[in-house]
Amino acid sequence: MLDFTPMKKPQSSPEIMTANEVAEYFGITIRSLHRAIRKGIIPGFQLGGKGGVWRFDRQVIKSLIMHKSEAAAEDIRKAINDK
Secondary structure: OOOOOOOOOOOOOOOEEEHHHHHHHHOOOHHHHHHHHHOOOOOOEEEOOOOOEEEEEHHHHHHHHHOOOHHHHHHHHHHHHOO
């Protein structure tokens, strides 16, 4: 007999973050995150080619926050929100 028990949603690796995790971490929307990626503000890599999912190195993301002064963090927020 087949088991149709719903599977748990897979969690990302402790070293890798999803786009949703990064957006939440920075307190921004997914749209703003994609804008930041295009501008080179937040580095990530895309799986599955164009239109694929984005993933981010947790240490790199943390270093963006940890090594930035509040003024630099504000510059990042402004750059992300510029259209």
